[in-house]
Structure formats: structure tokens, C-alpha cells
Amino acid sequence: MSISTVIKSIQDIMRKDDGVDGDAQRLGQLSWLLFLKIFDAQEEDIEFEQSNYRSPIPEEYLWRNWAADKQGITGEELLDFVNNNLLPDIKALQAPLASNPRGFVVREGLSEAFNYMKSGTLLRQVINKLNDIDFASSEERHLFGDIYEQLLRDLQAAGNSGEFYTPRAVTRFAVQMVDPKLGESIYDPACGTGGFLACSIDLLREQMKTAEDQQVFQTAVSGIEKKQLPHLLCTTNMMLHGIEVPQQIRQGNTLKRPLSSIEASEMVDVIVTNPPFGGSEEDGIEKNFPSELQTKETADLFLQYIIEMLKDGGRAAVVLPDGTLFGEGVKTKIKKLLLEECNLHTLVRLPNSVFAPYTSIKTNILFFEKGSPTKDIWYYEVPLPTGVKAFNKTKPMKLDDFSACLDWWGEGSSVSEKSARTGRQETDQAWNVSIDEVIERGYNLDIKNPHEAEVISHDPEELLSNYASQQADIQALRDQLKAILANALEGKA
Secondary structure, X not given: OOHHHHHHHHHHHHOOOOOOOHHHHHHHHHHXXXXXXXXXXXXXXXXXXXXXXXXXXXXXXXXXXXXXXXXOOOHHHHHHHHHHHHHHHHHOOOXXXXXXXXXXXXXXXXXXXXXXXXXXXXXHHXXXXXXXXXXXXXXXXXXXXXXXXXXXXXXXXXXXXHHHOOXXXXXXXXXXXXXXXXXXXXXXXXXXXXXXXXXXXXXXXXXXXXXXXXXXXXXXXXXXXXXXXXXXXXXXXXXXXXXOOOOOEEXXXXXXXXXXXXXXXXXXXXXXXOOOOOXXXXXXXXXXXXXXXXXXXXXXXHHHHHHHHEEEEEEEEEEEEHHHHHXXXXXXXXXXXXXXXXXXXXXEEOOOOOXXXXXXXXXXXXXXXXXXXXXXXXXXXXXXOOOOOOOOOOOOOOHHHHHHHHHHHOOOOOHHHHOOOOOOOOOOOEEEXXXXXXXXXXXXXXXXXXXXXXXOOXXXXXXXXXXXXXXXXHHHHHHHHHHHHHXXXXXXX
């Protein structure tokens, strides 16, 4: 039975339970169970390597001691154990970060975990299904990527939870082109389930050669996630990717901290992120930012934060909506700040349907380096594959769809060589814009492809598809204008 089939079976079992209501609760239930099982598998690895190792949590709460036996406790006895012992005791665990970091990670990871299931018999069935997955097996750990793909698709379908998901192709390409190096600090201030960080880890692992490299690797990535469910999934994801103590994955609101309080020692080398956009922050958050740059638009606040958090010479890849590119008022001031403090060397325009059907807003990946002002910006428009009118749930964007952009990025055979960005030429998809032109346009970065010829089609299906796309664009613009007007009425724009 495939891992994805196991997960589907688990979700089907949960649907029978009166206590579990909807996808979000099913995902929450599954997440903390997965976390405990994967934690125990990692514990067994450490015990094998360290003969004097002691578990950071009480032995009775290790998966092997209460869940692994398929004939173990069930029914009311299991519910009583989980509800009155396991979860409360772990949440109350005395585990200082300095002396018990793995215990700290478990306590923080399960701090908001809740057992929604009311049937101990069905809970036992779920646990037994999870026992069909052997996380001690390197092959099955590798296959666990299938679980995450399915969980992330479910996250998309679970209403607002979809804001945490970035298509794998986008994360891989963004990280690849930023080219993180072992020894650098890599950070995602809105890490969701950890897609950007996991891709970074994969690249760093290829660079490890010594025991010292392994130590550096363990603390290379860090992130913050606002909401409990994706935070737990991210922590689990980091453990699966070889981070033994993912204490650097914290839960909280990145924007709650005053920008002026960031110290040089906290700044990082690399930031890769897809911050939330299209929404507004809670009252008062904007006060943490300079008075002339205050807004409630989440993406605008994150962009300021990212600029501040980068070291001189640091580099970033940030997914942002079109509204950030053409917006006025405070948005103009933020873009001016970006172009004066950073070299925005490349702006990759993504196809309209990359994030569909979860948002119709057009998106871009901004690549920039801090420490020198922008002189010119290269634009690259990623087209839809031949014969494809739109990406969808069954046919998402693939990494191969970026292959032409990768070839264009720079001379050389490797990504590291290409990162020098030498030998770039204008093509049907690529064009260069000087900073003078950007300034003349009032810092409007929404510059269309000058090579795009107008093609008139009379095909009914294509016309209908274009109409639907235009309507989506119109609605997205309406939503963005509403946000701008709302801020203006509050005197913030």
C-alpha cells in the first residue's frame, strides 16, 4: 500500500468520528500524531549512535511505548491516556531550551495540539494505519515526501489554510537561483510548512563533507510561522530532513517586533519566502515600522522586514503579487527603499494560474541583493507550456517549466556559475529596464513584456479561457483597490 493511500485511509477513518469536523481538524489531528511517530523514529537513530542517550520526554510518551503495538490500548482507555496524560503532560513539560532542546521542540510543537477524535476505537485504527509506515526506513522517509504533497494539497482545500502553500516548482527554482552555501544563514520569516527551508536543506546536504560540516548544517536554516498547524508541519518536515533539534523553527508573528530593534547579529545571508499577501494585519502592527512606511498590507510590511534582516551582501528571493509592483502611496515609498538599498537584479513574472484556484492574483519572484542600489532590472516572463492554457490541481507547474529561464539566467553549466548572471540577452521572454525608466514611471515595476505581439484568435475555447482569465484579473484588481482605498480612508496610504 502506497503512503498516499495510507493517508487517504486515515482521513476516511477520521470522517467516521463525530469529533472531527472538516479538513482543518483532520489535518491537525494527523499532524501531531505524525510528529510523535517521526520524533520517535529519530530518537531510535540517536540512541543507536549515542549509547548513553536519554529521551528528552518521559519514556511512556514515546510512540513505541503506547502506540506501536497494534493490539495495544484502545477505546476509552486510549482516549483517557491521550486526553489526560499524553498531551497535557507534554504541554507542561519542563524543558529549558539550553538543557533539553529536543524536549523544548516537542513541547513547543504540541503546545496547541488537540485530540479531536471522540472514538478511542477509531483513534486506534488511525494509529495502526500510521504504523504501516516505517520511518526508520530511509526509503520510506524519502517517500514521506508523498505524504507532504498530499497534506499540502489538503491544506489548499481547507479554506484559509491554503495561504501556507507554495508550489514545489516555485520553491525549488527560487532556492536554486539564490544558491545558498553551507556556512550561510538561511531564513524564511513566513515559513508555512517549510517548503523553502526543505529545498535549502537539500542543497546544503550536497555540500557536506566533514563532521564539522554536519554541525554547521544543523543550524543553517531558521524560520517563523504564525499559525500552529503549519508550524507543526514545518517542525516535522525539518526533522525528516535531518535537523535533529529544529528549535530555530519558531511560532509567532514575525511582524510584531519593531523593525528598529533588529540587531546586526541577527541579520542573515539568505532569505527565501512567500509572505502572505492580499490581507491586512491586526491593529497596531504597523506601528512597528517607520511612520512614513506604515500600512496594514501584510506583503508590504514583510518586504520592509526582509530588507532590514538581510546582511550587506545578503540575497533574497521573495514571491510577491502584482499589486506590490504597481501600487502607489506607501507602496511607492517601499519600492524606492528597496531599489536604493538593494540591487533588484531579476524579476521573474509567473504565469497567471500558478497559485490557482486558491488565488487569481498574478505573482512574481523578486531576486535582490542588499548593499548596492539597483541600476537596471532584468525581467523574465515564464510562459505556460505549449498546449497548456492554465495550470490546475491535477496539472501543477513543474520545475521543468523554469528550464528556459535557468538557461537564460547566466553563462555556465552549473547553477553556481550561472549565479554570476553574465551574458544575459533580451529574448521574447526577457527584457531589461533601467532604473531611470523605473523612476520616470513613479517606481511602477509592473512593466509588461515589450516583445509580446498581439495575437488575435477566433477559437471559441481560447476566447472563453481568455475571458475567464480577464475576469479573474479584474477581480484581483478590485480586491487590491479595495485594500488601497481602505488604507487611504484610515489615513495610512
